[in-house]
Amino acid sequence: MHLSSRLPQGFEPNALTAALAQVKAEGREFLDLTVSNPSRCGFTYPEAELCAALSSPAGLAYDPDPLGSRTAREAIAAHHGHGLRADDLLLTASTSEAYGLLFKLLGDPGDEVLVPSPSYPLFHWLARLEGLNARSVPSYFHDRWHLDLGGLEAAVSTQTRAIVVVSPNNPTGHFLSRTEWQGLTELCASHGLALLVDEVFADYALEAPADRLETALADLDPPCPVFLLSGLSKVAALPMLKLGWVAVRGPGAGPHLEALAFLADQYLSVSAPVQAAAPTLLALAPGLREQVRLRLVANLFALDDALLPHPHLARLPVEGGWSALLRRPALDGDEACALRLLEATSTLVHPGSFFDLPGDGHLVLSLLTPEAVFREGLGRIFPLL
Ligand SMILES: Cc1ncc(COP(=O)(O)O)c(C=O)c1O
CATH class of the missing domain: 3.90.1150.10 (Aspartate Aminotransferase, domain 1)
Structure with missing residues (x-):
């Protein structure tokens, strides 16, 4: 077979x-x-509150919106701040699913995405399963971790569609600095690439340098398309509830969201109970x-x-x-x-x-x-x- x-x-x-x-x-x-x-x-875990939120009758109503319920998106937008609106968000069943949708959105089979390494080992397979290649570009450690922006630029080919960064990174803990953010967004803009920023750990700063980029959403008008990924797994330590999201900014945000809604509409994978519970979950x-x-x-x-x-x-x-x-x-x-x-x-x-x-x-x-x-x-x- x-x-x-x-x-x-x-x-x-x-x-x-x-x-x-x-x-x-x-x-x-x-x-x-x-x-x-x-x-x-x-x-x-506040079990009584979590169970009450998840058993609300609102979770039994099936009225799917491919982008996710507006109530849930409003709560997530408020959690992030920085001018994020419900209309900038797409809900997914996990960050992994969000990667799958974004790779389908951005690439054709054989295209590639660049990933500074070391990083989260799942990228290789998440890209490969969408027909894309994830190409590693080593970062380097000198007192702290640094992205090799020159190495990333040298690795861009005619098939490169996006750069994927995790901030703070897993497992190095490296937060993008504001200078690295500027360099990355300019690089993506000049080569027509999208920038995917995984901020699932953004709320967990430990020995973070003062020049760190707290969130990519601080840039209200980036010069390239920016897709920020996060979810309840880390934001609320609730991986079992399966709720992730993508915030879309930058040039083409409207058409990108429209296409993402089309992709998500084929699956409608986010459950109604978790969407109904999202405002309470984020409050907890x-x-x-x-x-x-x-x-x-x-x-x-x-x-x-x-x-x-x-x-x-x-x-x-x-x-x-x-x-x-x-x-x-x-x-x-x-x-x-x-x-x-x-x-x-x-x-x-x-x-x-x-x-x-x-x-x-x-x-x-x-x-x-x-x-x-x-x-x-x-x-x-x-x-x-
Ligand atoms: C960088 C990174 N992104 C995403 C995830 C997983 O998120 P989700 O459970 O939403 O797929 C992890 C889990 O360890 C992670 O390390």
């Missing part, structure tokens, strides 16, 4: 995933320092975000404390987001190192190469990990690094 060439050749898990499956199959306890699902991290979001923020700060503090007796180890600055990058002497490959740590200490960390970090000297830790688990895990792995 023929299967699309857009799919992977096989579905075998990588060595670390296979080793983890083995640990689980044997019923062995392990410490997960990679957890990114906030609903499994011991936060206190600051309380949830604060719990997450306190966890991130506590774990960063614990990490610095644990690093003190190990001067050969270090961490990179965490401008924002939910991850920290640990640097270690690259005496073995980073995937081999993660396997070794899992076997010897029953502690799971991610190798930097999973996110395209160069070389073998980085491990990725989730700062969302419950604090006691995080401290215990660091105590187990540091003597082996």
Whole structure:
């Protein structure tokens, strides 16, 4: 039977995933320092309010608008501010779905999008499944992360349609600076490219420099088409509710939204209950975000404390987001190192190469990990690094 060439050749898990499956199959306890699902991290969810919002009779009315219900879009526009209007927004079932729609909107099969790396590993497949190629352009670290704007410009070809940036980035935590924003938008404008900005982590600034771009929406009149992506997964720590969105700005915003509405109309994938609940969910979001923020700060503090007796180890600055990058002497490959740590200490960390970090000297830790688990895990792995 023929299967699309857009799919992977096989579905075998990588060595670390296979080793983890083995640990689980044997019923062995392990410490997960990679957890990114906030609903499994011991936060206190206001269950009664959430359930009341989700069980409102309004959620039983089916009156689909391809852009998403106006009430939900108004609440999201108010959450963002910066002059954003309900009419500038499209709702989706997730940020991943938003990427799929935007890649369908912007590219033809064989076209490409440029992605500064390291970054969120899903882009490769999200682009590929729409027939596009995601081409990595390495960013560089010099005291802090920097986009290689010259490298991005050199990589633009006749098939390039867009640049995709994440701010703050996953897993580097890098916030775009205002200078980088200006350079990026000018580059996109001069080459006829769209700019996709994933700001799912924008509310989680930690060691953020003063010159950071707080949000792309601060630019009311960008010179290129800008598509900002976000969603409840991170804004309200509610990934299970499946609500994301795209804000559209810049030249051609009207026709872009019209075409996105056509695309979304083929699926109508956002459920009525979550749209009806959106205003309440966003009103509850600051309380949830604060719990997450306190966890991130506590774990960063614990990490610095644990690093003190190990001067050969270090961490990179965490401008924002939910991850920290640990640097270690690259005496073995980073995937081999993660396997070794899992076997010897029953502690799971991610190798930097999973996110395209160069070389073998980085491990990725989730700062969302419950604090006691995080401290215990660091105590187990540091003597082996
Ligand atoms: C950069 C980035 N964008 C999007 C998402 C996922 O968002 P959603 O659950 O809305 O698909 C993640 C999840 O980790 C992420 O790291």
